[in-house]
Amino acid sequence: MSEIKGLDVAIMGREFRVACPEDEQEALLQSVDYLDRKMREIRDSGKVIGVERIAIMAALNITHELLNTHIAGSFDIGEFKSRMNAMQAQIEQAMTEQDELF
Numbered sequence: 001m002s003e004i005k006g007l008d009v010a011i012m013g014r015e016f017r018v019a020c021p022e023d024e025q026e027a028l029l030q031s032v033d034y035l036d037r038k039m040r041e042i043r044d045s046g047k048v049i050g051v052e053r054i055a056i057m058a059a060l061n062i063t064h065e066l067l068n069t070h071i072a073g074s075f076d077i078g079e080f081k082s083r084m085n086a087m088q089a090q091i092e093q094a095m096t097e098q099d100e101l102f
Contacts, residue, residue: 011036012043016072038062 002021009016009032020028038058044046048057067078 011053012039014051035062 002023004019004021005025006017007025009018009029009030018028035058038061039054042054042057042061048054048059069090
């Protein structure tokens with residue numbers, strides 16, 4: 001297990017200290033960079049004023065991107081999760097039926 005350490009990050013010029021396992025620091029830094037860029041885009045558009053409102057709009061935009069992520073070939077992650085859950089239910093049902101045979 002990786003040791004959790006404090007990592008200093010900056011988002012829109014504000015400093016934050018975040019606890020993070022050592023082996024996840026690179027991913028966290030990429031996330032910070034992505035969030036910082038999104039927030040700066042929103043701020044620079046001039047349509048939203050105030051860091052809190054900018055953060056909320058960035059969170060909404062990123063969440064929307066995540067929920068609507070499509071991978072090549074119109075692969076929908078939400079649909080994939082739904083299909084995986086249905087397959088899991090079928091497997092569990094088959095296992096239960098198999099147990100009843102013995």
